[in-house]
Amino acid sequence: MKIIKDSVHDHIQVDGVARELLDTPELQRLRRISQLGTVSLVYPSANHTRFEHSLGVYHLACEALEQLAVDGRRAERVRAAAMLHDVGHGPFSHNIESLTHRRTGRYHDDVHELLADGAVGDVLRDHGLEPAAVADLVAGEGRFGQLVSGELDVDRMDYLVRDAHHTGVPYGTIDHGRLVRELTFVDGELVLDEGNVQTAESLLVARALMNPTVYSHSVARISKAMLRRASERLLESPATDLEAETLQRMDDHDLIAALRSCDETAAFSRRLDHRDLFKRAVWAEMDDVPGGIIEADHGTIREFEREISDRAGVDPDHVILDVPSRPSMTESTTRVMVNGEIRRLGQQSPLVDALRAAQYSQWRLGVYSPPDLRERIGRTAVDVLGLDIDGALVTEVRDGRDATLDQFVD
């Protein structure tokens, strides 16, 4: 048994299979993967890691299992899945995963392999757990998969509180103790017990407020886009001969070191190190963007970028087109007991539709460029992309402030 002091949950007691998983290289690697990637360029205290988050998720899973009166091997499997749920993350967490997943063409298999192989697989099997069964839980499958990865999962409960603690933005401070205590199984479904519509709404609202303020802060988006572009260049560089699979297994140190030493990426690396970031040349509401661009695949996006840089007569690496995917709201399907029946939160709470509408109203396409090229690239991009806004607006918007904390903005 091991007691670990955590800045969020205070003492975390680690036992059984989790105790041995802790010592595997796969889990120790998470100490060197930052939880929020480039968000620390906006909120300088946000340097927490996937390792402490994994401990927190494990801790909440233990509490939930106790509440649900689940024990034995079934519980041990869930605890292992909670501890391991982020083991597949690449460097800088979500920042470059779209890139590596596109390249490797898989996500799900990856976790299955990771859990079956190496030290993790050995530990799981030593404790009588089938790696594939644990991987299924990580993927949200089965009855208990909902607890690890679903609308009411302990992953979300931990990250909201932890990200609030480390950024200083209080919106994520949910009542996780209450959420865990009110979990119950009804007809094989994980639900919040009677009297918890508010509790469910509070989780929804927390994420809805953290999203624009933290996770999608414009400066975090810009620096993430720069990091992603740099990583793509790294994979394309003939000098490095790097596979996407290898990149995905790196830690933050490896990736930074690789970006610094590769000719094609050194400039991006220097910009990120010095916080000498691109700025928004275009920041357009999606209503003003043609559907073809919104639905475009990565190849098409790259072509648009090239067309913009060609027409503007600038270095191709000076144009980044950032088209975030359609907003989603997992929490809308949260199940809550109301008057003795299971209801989806989306049926029950008017907040769900309102927050979805709010998310859509914040959904923006961005074109980023070095500050001194904003004007030129912005005008060209509006033209190339066929945006429904006039040139003047681009200028105005880039001088404005978006719906987020203006820390370090511009």
Add this chain to the structure above:
Amino acid sequence: MKIIKDSVHDHIQVDGVARELLDTPELQRLRRISQLGTVSLVYPSANHTRFEHSLGVYHLACEALEQLAVDGRRAERVRAAAMLHDVGHGPFSHNIESLTHRRTGRYHDDVHELLADGAVGDVLRDHGLEPAAVADLVAGEGRFGQLVSGELDVDRMDYLVRDAHHTGVPYGTIDHGRLVRELTFVDGELVLDEGNVQTAESLLVARALMNPTVYSHSVARISKAMLRRASERLLESPATDLEAETLQRMDDHDLIAALRSCDETAAFSRRLDHRDLFKRAVWAEMDDVPGGIIEADHGTIREFEREISDRAGVDPDHVILDVPSRPSMTESTTRVMVNGEIRRLGQQSPLVDALRAAQYSQWRLGVYSPPDLRERIGRTAVDVLGLDIDGALVTEVRDGRDATLDQFVD
């Protein structure tokens, strides 16, 4: 200059007129007025007072004035108003104010008198401040009245954070630092600066979640209704010969002592002391309640109660009919700058309508009675009030849990 240590804002520096107002009996009395009244019967840590809240409001007003670059006598007037804004509160804060206001027939004049008379009036005049002008600010009038009592007032900012701190319910933990920093005046209106739709929404959401969980928790409502009924009896008692004006100037100790020593109220007092509370005999959605009852004045409500107790053959003091007024949402008119123009939050954010709908869906009529009389009184009340629910529902509902923390609910 005085430095006061506060559990919410840490060190509060009190200066000038506020420094001398602190020592007046009117302000010292607020030490003995609990901030949340009977809510402490649900959340046992919620024993904070109007005094510490007044200090907090004063502190945030100072920060806002600095941000707005306001100084001189105008600022001093606002600081005095912030410190004094609750000086008119009766015992147990809002718990019995509907009663005393109905009896005395005035609220606004009351504050004007309080601020003009006694030690407070002397201090204000000594500092060259006109009591009436300060009272106007307390009433929310004039340009700076919005800061003291309006959609964006520092009163709300302090109480949300303070009530969260003391109840342990995190929903009220707003980012008051950001709110205060983003205040600005545009065309004489207090607005949140560009880029703060989210900030405004966070305030709205905090109150929307605190409301059912804390302020209108069913047990807090029940005990508040009992306290109000007892106070009404006290005023009616021939033995006490008590005026509503006098009651309104009491502190919590006075009222408790009076209730204990008066024959007509001793039973209520004992129940409140022992937390031997009434329970819900009826808990009806307002959709099922005839409009005549929703709009009924106090006299009519009392008649309904008497009819219920008569028909059920119980002591008139064993029936309490609690019809809360229509939900309001002051924050909907919060002004935010969006693309260079002032917009009302209600125009801008889909959350406003959704939260208003949510408030309406939580709006409930209650009939409260001693536990052993619930069945009988519940059935009679449904009948007398012409509620659109069958008798069975009353029984079911009272065994259920409402949309609130089930602390002590039973």
Add this chain to the structure above:
Amino acid sequence: MKIIKDSVHDHIQVDGVARELLDTPELQRLRRISQLGTVSLVYPSANHTRFEHSLGVYHLACEALEQLAVDGRRAERVRAAAMLHDVGHGPFSHNIESLTHRRTGRYHDDVHELLADGAVGDVLRDHGLEPAAVADLVAGEGRFGQLVSGELDVDRMDYLVRDAHHTGVPYGTIDHGRLVRELTFVDGELVLDEGNVQTAESLLVARALMNPTVYSHSVARISKAMLRRASERLLESPATDLEAETLQRMDDHDLIAALRSCDETAAFSRRLDHRDLFKRAVWAEMDDVPGGIIEADHGTIREFEREISDRAGVDPDHVILDVPSRPSMTESTTRVMVNGEIRRLGQQSPLVDALRAAQYSQWRLGVYSPPDLRERIGRTAVDVLGLDIDGALVTEVRDGRDATLDQFVD
């Protein structure tokens, strides 16, 4: 089972005998006994009560029992004792207990009676617990008595953290989670396990710093002395015919109401209400005080006061002589395992002697009086008491600041 939300420990789960004890009038009364009495005149947020503290002590006792693997009736007895440990407290907690104990001549028997009688006795017996055995634990007797009332008791762990939370003074913020986890029994003694000398020291240091800053802040001492004197007058008043036993069973409201309505005490009551407090006329290091005064009993102290008021020609109620008893340091006997043997902290840690010396250096005799009489009463008191300081010093000291936060000190 009941879940209660606490501002310090978050969710507290109350079960078994404790669940039923909660509903007794004896325990509900603690909602109306402030934890720190007149300390709230220095730290305005310190309005917490013995009720929430009792819940906290119960909560830590449950955690400690789990850690010590104690269950069954023995554990239930400890949990009951933890919940009930403060049930004998009079109004304003420790503020007037020296008075009532002197008058009633007993403390220990009192708890035994309280636990045997009334609703509490019934509940205990219903759960198969002997009230006398529970009372013994409250008195710190027996193996588990150490946990309820001893050097390492959960009472101290809760109050330090809770008082820090509510005053805003961080010194009491100990690591109670670690303290509870490291408890163990060795040879029937409750000890901290190997490797915890620091942990034990941290508890000692927390109290040593909270003491002068909070518990013995000069303004808290003055107002406590005024309250004690007023209560003594109340007992002596022929009009009230009040017994010390009755006074001890009052709550804060009762005492305040009694003080307000009694002619002999109305002036004190008004002063306390308006925070129009006495000031220090003398503030003398104990080295300068004759031994006879330090060891004097209450009657002698009263005679000194009368002599001072006679000679100074002032109202006897305008002179209060406050001689605190010799500093103690319970924690010095804390048992810690060091290299496999039980050691007393006092043997092991040089901090114990140093903190004891520090306590002695802060030990002060005070004479308090209305501000305008300080000079006259101060000089007379120095004379009457034979203090080894010259008149000038008295004047200087009263203009100085003592070794505490200067909140409201003036």
Add this chain to the structure above:
Amino acid sequence: MKIIKDSVHDHIQVDGVARELLDTPELQRLRRISQLGTVSLVYPSANHTRFEHSLGVYHLACEALEQLAVDGRRAERVRAAAMLHDVGHGPFSHNIESLTHRRTGRYHDDVHELLADGAVGDVLRDHGLEPAAVADLVAGEGRFGQLVSGELDVDRMDYLVRDAHHTGVPYGTIDHGRLVRELTFVDGELVLDEGNVQTAESLLVARALMNPTVYSHSVARISKAMLRRASERLLESPATDLEAETLQRMDDHDLIAALRSCDETAAFSRRLDHRDLFKRAVWAEMDDVPGGIIEADHGTIREFEREISDRAGVDPDHVILDVPSRPSMTESTTRVMVNGEIRRLGQQSPLVDALRAAQYSQWRLGVYSPPDLRERIGRTAVDVLGLDIDGALVTEVRDGRDATLDQFVD
């Protein structure tokens, strides 16, 4: 003007010269230097950086200057020094500084150069500040140097609170607001005003408790010693041709990458990455250690290590001898006003000597080795070093727990 959200001080306002210093590569580099180095291997949440700490120190300096009523260029100089005070730190903060300082043979000149050169020098001169004058402040020289680097500096105030926040160990939670408010200048000396002996003691005690629990936790010491040894090997490696000056200017990523890719250090790097650490083979009280070893210089220590590895017949890199320097207690010279005169805390408070004694009693020599070689290396080391303990003790000690949290200790 820039507002930055910090997890400790909430909003930090950055202005003037500090605003421009923020954007220099020298300051941005501190984002990639962890504040506590290998301590995160004990406390997994302790991933905060020198950058956020520098912001915090700057923030407290601003508050102190306001309190001291200092403004103009003199204040601007102090603010620049506060922001820049850690700009000279090498990778992993203090972990390898003894190594690089020994190699480069200088510390003080280094800061002078750093501040005069590059972007920092330009910014300082642009704001009319002489880099040398700022560097003097960083070195603690002159009247205001005490505020930046002295017994009462804002550096210490920030790191104690910040390290407590991020490790979760509450001992460092001092009342920095009070400390800053009580600063004053008397006869050109920075002192704490009258009535603050306790305040000064609280700072002393906080560091005394954080020291063994956090900063010198045995596992942090072991991993730090491994990192230092690895870095030394890196400098010695003919393949890298690395200068100590270059190493000192690296960030954490650079050093990790270098250690991974160098043959001589890859094994250490793997051990640190996998948390597969050396263990204590010897853990001796300094009373049992010959004076010659305590005073030995680095070369002599290396010779002892070689002799131990030779005699034990193990790889030289499997023996690390860790002899920490004599405990110091800067705070003992803190100046406090007592009865109108300046006193040193060491004269005034018995705690100073007690804490010094406590530090000495925790002072330990360690010999670290791979777990399977502990027995052999431990016995040989006792012999070679002439320690006054028998072989059995070595075995016993390594099974025991030292006076620290036993996190990960094994």
